Amino acid sequence: MGQVYRRMQRYSLLNVLKAAPRANTGWGPAWRTPGLQRSYDVVVIGGGGHGLATAYFLAKKHGVRQVALLERGHIGQGNSGRNTQVTRSNYFYPVSSSFFDHSLKLYEGLGRELNFNVMLRQGGQINLAHTLHDLEVMRRWANAIRMNGVDAEMLSEADIRKLVPILNMKSRYPILGGLIQRRAGISRHDAVVWGFARGASAHGVDLIQGCEVTGFRKSGDRVTAVETSQGAINCDRVCMSVSNQSSVLAGLAGFTLPITTMTLQAMVTEPIKPILDPCVISGSIHAYVSQSDRGEIVIGGAADVYNSYRQRGSLAVTRGVLAAVLELFPSLSRLKIMRQWAGAVDITPDTSPIMGLTPLRNLYINCGWGTGGYKAIPAGGDTMAQTIVQDKPHPLIGAFDLARFERGALVDEGAASGVAH
Amino acid sequence: MLNIPCPYCGPRDETEFTYGGPSHVTRPELKSTDLEWTHYLYHRENTKGPYRERWLHSFGCGRWFNVLRDTTTHEILKVYLMGEPGQSIESVR
Numbered sequence: 001m002g003q004v005y006r007r008m009q010r011y012s013l014l015n016v017l018k019a020a021p022r023a024n025t026g027w028g029p030a031w032r033t034p035g036l037q038r039s040y041d042v043v044v045i046g047g048g049g050h051g052l053a054t055a056y057f058l059a060k061k062h063g064v065r066q067v068a069l070l071e072r073g074h075i076g077q078g079n080s081g082r083n084t085q086v087t088r089s090n091y092f093y094p095v096s097s098s099f100f101d102h103s104l105k106l107y108e109g110l111g112r113e114l115n116f117n118v119m120l121r122q123g124g125q126i127n128l129a130h131t132l133h134d135l136e137v138m139r140r141w142a143n144a145i146r147m148n149g150v151d152a153e154m155l156s157e158a159d160i161r162k163l164v165p166i167l168n169m170k171s172r173y174p175i176l177g178g179l180i181q182r183r184a185g186i187s188r189h190d191a192v193v194w195g196f197a198r199g200a201s202a203h204g205v206d207l208i209q210g211c212e213v214t215g216f217r218k219s220g221d222r223v224t225a226v227e228t229s230q231g232a233i234n235c236d237r238v239c240m241s242v243s244n245q246s247s248v249l250a251g252l253a254g255f256t257l258p259i260t261t262m263t264l265q266a267m268v269t270e271p272i273k274p275i276l277d278p279c280v281i282s283g284s285i286h287a288y289v290s291q292s293d294r295g296e297i298v299i300g301g302a303a304d305v306y307n308s309y310r311q312r313g314s315l316a317v318t319r320g321v322l323a324a325v326l327e328l329f330p331s332l333s334r335l336k337i338m339r340q341w342a343g344a345v346d347i348t349p350d351t352s353p354i355m356g357l358t359p360l361r362n363l364y365i366n367c368g369w370g371t372g373g374y375k376a377i378p379a380g381g382d383t384m385a386q387t388i389v390q391d392k393p394h395p396l397i398g399a400f401d402l403a404r405f406e407r408g409a410l411v412d413e414g415a416a417s418g419v420a421h
Numbered sequence: 422m423l424n425i426p427c428p429y430c431g432p433r434d435e436t437e438f439t440y441g442g443p444s445h446v447t448r449p450e451l452k453s454t455d456l457e458w459t460h461y462l463y464h465r466e467n468t469k470g471p472y473r474e475r476w477l478h479s480f481g482c483g484r485w486f487n488v489l490r491d492t493t494t495h496e497i498l499k500v501y502l503m504g505e506p507g508q509s510i511e512s513v514r
Binding site: 245247248256257258259260261305306307308309310312314315316349405406 | 422423434435436439440442455456459460462463464465467468469472474490492493494495
């Protein structure tokens with residue numbers, strides 16, 4: 001256990017009651033804002049969920065004393081604050097399944113681990129089958145998931161009608177059945193980011209916001225220092241978890257990655273009363289829909305087709321996603337879209353992540369999450385922290401190394417984004 | 422939505438086009454190493470800024486062409502034909 005530097009103010013019923021007579025003015029900031037030191041044991045680049053979780057587990061589980069987390073802007077303002085909050089582990093290949101189920105299990109205990117309510121609600125996730133072919137593929141998928149020791153159940157048309165009464169079963173895309181993972185669900189993405197930030201800070205991690213990495217100083221195949229907008233930082237080990245900027249940072253470090261940065265959009269409607277418990281996904285028509293605890297209907301779809309760092313989607317794709325969603329849920333047609341936004345996602349050729357070692361001896365990478373990194377945050381942090389400390393890949397991520405492309409050992413996970421590829 | 426100036430048909434909405442990924446990717450020699458082959462198959466230029474890419478006017482003339490487009494602003498800097506040498510921000514200005 002790392003030393004707890006500043007006593008974290010616990011969130012508990014007792015402390016809520018204590019704060020009440022003072023009109024809740026007694027709560028301190030959730031994390032420290034320390035100055036940047038000139039030297040660290042580990043520098044984690046990227047203040048999204050994965051970077052924060054990595055820093056948290058480095059300090060808490062492995063007792064690494066000097067950890068800095070560098071974030072160019074503010075923590076959690078990239079893809080960690082732009083995703084659709086879905087957590088699930090219904091993957092096809094055993095290597096994916098064991099990693100993502102580890103993540104789901106960590107999510108199931110995350111509120112307690114972080115002393116921060118991440119509002120996990122396991123309402124399940126249903127994948128819809130619109131054709132007999134869909135059904136066949138889904139049966140095979142369901143069997144694979146169960147063989148991997150993860151829960152999955154085939155649903156009949158009647159089951160789905162009961163679970164999601166507002167679905168239009170006889171639309172242009174008739175619903176013949178589906179697949180459910182009941183342990184899947186949604187949680188609050190900001191809470192996950194803030195919880196890990198608060199926990200990491202309490203265990204001594206220096207969270208440095210507004211600090212952009214501009215280069216790496218190298219000696220042979222080792223990084224000796226990270227150059228930033230706030231000066232150079234000497235370090236023993238570096239972890240890069242910068243999602244859509246991975247190719248840019250890898251370029252600064254002197255290697256290339258099999259990553260394409262593209263746009264993924266999402267949108268929410270005005271809040272309404274609870275009508276949708278599970279998350280509903282249709283892979284064939286590229287749409288997924290869930291309802292947040294605030295009552296907003298959260299809608300996502302396929303990525304925009306071309307390379308982009310813009311974080312702004314095309315109206316043509318927005319329109320396509322909404323047309324598909326309204327065909328499935330005609331009763332949502334009168335709702336107003338309250339917000340629409342986009343993130344820049346890092347897509348790999350096989351839609352599986354890239355984690356572990358790089359051509360540089362003491363630089364570790366965690367990227368390539370594409371359209372589905374949120375669900376992997378706790379396991380990504382847990383496994384990367386061990387990988388960095390032991391300088392060898394954690395057993396759960398061995399198959400996701402960068403060198404797999406050279407070996408031809410791709411993990412072509414069509415289930416990764418929940419939509420057809 | 423992009424408004425792409427097809428060199429054959431003029432400016433059209435992006436929905437008429439199919440994206441073809443990066444331009445000027447050359448296949449390595451047969452005697453290339455595994456690493457070179459890996460780079461050819463999987464590693465892609467993922468430029469933040471002016472990027473050379475191919476587009477197909479699927480619902481139009483049906484012809485391929487190259488575009489130099491800034492991936493941070495979506496501004497189309499140059500449209501040039503297949504077979505022409507790769508353009509860069511310097512050659513455009």
